[in-house]
Amino acid sequence: MTFVQLIDCKTSRFDEMNRLMDRWVEQTKGKRTATHDVIGKDRDDASHFVEIVEFPSYEEAMRNSGLPETDRIFQEMVALCDGEPTFTNLDVVRDEQLNADTARRFFEVLSGQEGLLPLDDLVDEDYHDHDPANDQDTRGRDGVRREMEMWREAFDFSVRIEDQIAQGDRVCTRWSWDATHTGEFLGLRPTGRKVSMTGTTIFRFGGGGKIVEGWWQYDRLGLMAQLGALDDLEI
Template sequence: MTFIQVIDCRTHQADELDRLMDDWVRATQGKRTATHSVVARDRSDPAHVVEIVEFPSYEEAMRNSHLPETDRIFQRLTAACDEGPTFTDLEVSRDEQLNTGVVRTFVEEVINGRNLDAADGLCTDGYTHHDPALTSYDLGLARAKEENAQAFEAFEPMVAVEDLVAEGDKVCARLSYTGRHSGAYQGLEPTGKEISTTGHATFRFEDGKIAESWWNWDDLGALRQIGAVGI
């Protein structure tokens, strides 16, 4: 279970805390068990600084705390604080990255469910679609739906989300898909052959909706599988 430690302190040396964090990251390279760290300052009280550190589990957090490098940096952190820091230990009971949920819904409803109109509620009005396999690398939502409808009909794709990584306003997806070349597409007559390939997509969000996306599929691999190009 994910474990989070919150270190709460008061200091007039906030820049020194930033430097200490840099030192700790360098000193624990290859040893630390922490996966994510955030240092934040209180907007209404600049002397109030909070550090939030995430670990895969409580046990991993304890391993990290026993590193000599961690203890050394902690002693310097304490010295930089106006008063002793306080700690809050949290077991995460729910961890939901909201944008990744939208991406999963997009894949399941729009692509696998063949409900292209569902994209209207998942994407912004100014959505831009980037895909080198389509007629333009910068398509609006309406045109992207039209061209993808042709691809869906020709190849019957079923997409699986293998991995999702979220950072800031972007979500990156590692994808795989299986399908069958059952219809004509861009001059290619249907072969009836099965297709299995992979791809990546990156989504940029605005106000909880997809504002832009970039798609890259192994199109060469797919063309080889249907015999459209040589090895």
């Protein structure tokens, strides 16, 4: 994100304006350059609204403004406002996705040489973990710490972040995991084998900025096959 536009207006006809915006979204499909649109209502003045529109650049914002559909909708929007709306054009000089940064830090701590104490700053005390490879969900920060310790004692590994998508109170991370089997894992003695897998984790964040819930998807069966645990099975 490099540019945002703030549109400040007052209206007693917001429902009509909302329908107008729906029409603009429909009419500009495949043409508009806006990437994100948020409208906020003033808690102290129910007629006061601020719209925040995100663009890849100032030039793209101007191209969006030049669309015939945008011009028509703007004229109708002005007619619904109590006075002329004001515009503020902002070049973004800092853009911190705090939840995404916390999720990234989680994986850094997980695969780092330091201990797991930093998890206290990242994971809520009442954290709830969903891992389909486990018989039961893991609950509590201490529970997830024990789960992480099991992996760290069994493997010398690193985690690489491939993609992250943040939306609302959730962050989705696609990761790659490369490891050497150095300790006992689910009854398997250390094999010294090099193994790898990929996975996806969705974290939900609470109001305090800590991770309160997690959902994991990864190929543990494929990992067991790499470790030789399936060699004697007849299929």
